[in-house]
Amino acid sequence: MKNLAFETQVVHAAQQPDELTGSLNTPIYQTATYSLKSLLENGMTAENIAKTYTYSRTSNPTNDILQEKIATLAGAQDCVVTSSGLGAISSIFATFLRPGDHILVADVIYGSTQTLIDDYYKQMGIQVDYVNTSNLDLVKKAIKMNTKIIYTESPANPNMKITDIAACAKIAHEYNAILVVDSTFSPFPIQFPNKLGADICVYSTTKYINGHGNALGGAITGKSDLIKEIKNKGVKIYCATPASPFNSWLTLNGIRTIDLRMKKHSEVALEVAKFLETSPYVEKVFYPGLESFEGHEIAKKQMNGLYGGMLAFEIKDGINGMTKLEFCQNLLLCFDLITVAASLGEMESLIEHPALMTHRALSTEDRLKVGITDGLLRTSIGIENPKDLIADFTAAFEKAKNM
Ligand SMILES: *Cc1c(COP(=O)(O)O)cnc(C)c1O
Secondary structure (H helix, E strand, C coil): CCCCCHHHHHHHCCCCCCCCCCCCCCCCCCCCECCCHHHHHHCCCHHHHHCCCCECCCCCHHHHHHHHHHHHHHCCCEEEEECCHHHHHHHHHHHHCCCCCEEEEECCCCHHHHHHHHHHHCCCCCEEEEECCCCHHHHHHHCCCCEEEEEEECCCCCCCCCCCHHHHHHHHHHCCCEEEEECCCCCCCCCCHHHHCCCEEEEECCCCCCCCCCCCCEEEEECHHHHHHHHHHHHHHHCCCECCHHHHHHHHHHHCCHHHHHHHHHHHHHHHHHHHHHCCCEEEEECCCCCCCCCHHHHHHHCCCCCCCEEEEEECCCHHHCCHHHHHHHHHCCCCCCEECCCCCCCCCEEECCCCCCCCCCCHHHHHHCCCCCCEEEEECCCCCHHHHHHHHHHHHHHHHCC
């Protein structure tokens, strides 16, 4: 099915009627183990073992179908799905990092990924340097002979900072390092990091890929040899993070509308971003689709003309005599439609305060250094009518000012 358009692949890739029963929906193989009788009959050769299901921590048919689907949609050779996005990231690090190795990490990343690196890998003898990966000169200066991985997010959580993926891949490959990109904020059909040169791309499928907010999951895509290694080491043994077949089944349901959803998220978020840009309460809007946004030119090049549903904005200081933090705390209590919640990528709009919520584990100094101020709010714009969202923002700003 290689020559089909993306919209067609989204519906059909990896999902044919079940051979045994004709079931149109993919069955959930909710089983831990499998009968090995046929393996005994056919002979326990390495080849037979490799193609036989033995135990669901190693492989499971429902997970396999989701893997094939995601690999196809991502334009990657192979994929492995995991129990969560962070489980996927842990499995990559556990597979490739050893004491004495160096990892170069983007200075703005998902909060728990940073905690994983600082609280675990740093303690285990991995050298860690944080760098602004959107500045390629800094990346070139910071990379070392023992750099095993360059790790980045684009757009980055929470301030949407854009990194030039193709250029970073080039730098990584000059040093024999692996470029890993967390593309959770911009899944297909917006961004295809593997096609841009990233060796490994990682997603929290919990977010846009499932899109329905009903299952945790992660996915890793990339070249077959790397994915095979992650599958056999990180996912199967070191971290033991296999996906649950039921969650994979829910994700298979959700993924079929990802093309429709990402186009709609992008359309609605652009409207909201334009509105916020003109709001007297807002100092600055961080959305890759805005021409005023610092990373817009690179985003235009690598995001396929769509900019997704994630946006952040900075509140003005001193509104009605309030500090940024006071105003934000009031504001979060004032929305009717938009929900205060830490996740993202769902059909309903969500808002959160990174300094108080998703990035609270960072020290004040560390978060201020990368622009996570007391006035920064992050929103995941859903697929509602933008007029209703703008009305909710307008009313909430007014109400918060008078609290
Ligand atoms: C949510 C998220 C993760 C972690 O995924 P889980 O499924 O919650 O484990 C990693 N990276 C980014 C950018 C995320 O938004």
